Amino acid sequence: EDKVVQSPLSLVVHEGDTVTLNCSYEVTNFRSLLWYKQEKKAPTFLFMLTSSGIEKKSGRLSSILDKKELFSILNITATQTGDSAVYLCALGIYNQGGKLIFGQGTELSVKP
Amino acid sequence: NAGVTQTPKFQVLKTGQSMTLQCAQDMNHNSMYWYRQDPGMGLRLIYYSASEGTTDKGEVPNGYNVSRLNKREFSLRLESAAPSQTSVYFCASSETGGPNYGYTFGSGTRLTVV
Numbered sequence: 562e563d564k565v566v567q568s569p570l571s572l573v574v575h576e577g578d579t580v581t582l583n584c585s586y587e588v589t590n591f592r593s594l595l596w597y598k599q600e601k602k603a604p605t606f607l608f609m610l611t612s613s614g615i616e617k618k619s620g621r622l623s624s625i626l627d628k629k630e631l632f633s634i635l636n637i638t639a640t641q642t643g644d645s646a647v648y649l650c651a652l653g654i655y656n657q658g659g660k661l662i663f664g665q666g667t668e669l670s671v672k673p
Numbered sequence: 674n675a676g677v678t679q680t681p682k683f684q685v686l687k688t689g690q691s692m693t694l695q696c697a698q699d700m701n702h703n704s705m706y707w708y709r710q711d712p713g714m715g716l717r718l719i720y721y722s723a724s725e726g727t728t729d730k731g732e733v734p735n736g737y738n739v740s741r742l743n744k745r746e747f748s749l750r751l752e753s754a755a756p757s758q759t760s761v762y763f764c765a766s767s768e769t770g771g772p773n774y775g776y777t778f779g780s781g782t783r784l785t786v787v
Binding site for chain 2 (some may be wrong): 565567570602603604605606649651658659660661662663664665666
């Protein structure tokens, strides 16, 4: 069965800290792994990863995929209170009509 | 540029009532999806439509029906609402197979069944 598991489920840090969010998966026909940020409304797209070992970076956020060990990490450096959100990992699968399978999410709270 | 538009944004139903959640996209995307989100459970797929004229069940289809009215519109119907269907519902669309595989989400519908 295709599935996505995120850890930790929740995390509290202080501004300036660096955090690492984890996403492990099981899949029959991998297409892509995506990260989303959700702040009390619709998720917004962060990254899409398809190849192992190639880091995607946007400002203080970065992500990398390991297709051998079946996991991805999302790093946030120098965290700010505006980074407080739920971070969702999602798995794209070939020949499944474009549907995504989401993990439970990691709720990040950044304290001043 | 509206993207994905969902209506209504909020709804309270009594057990046994029916309602339809509407979703429309203006990006000419082929694929559309309905998800529900419950605390601590991420997003779970209810139904999806890979292309106009097709619909398929997702992870949690029981109690729901869908209609892909045309390429733009994909509606979700609750025939007899139950308290277990209290949730936040998101519609999304994507360009299946395109270079940007990510979804565009609607703003969500918060549904409470009492």
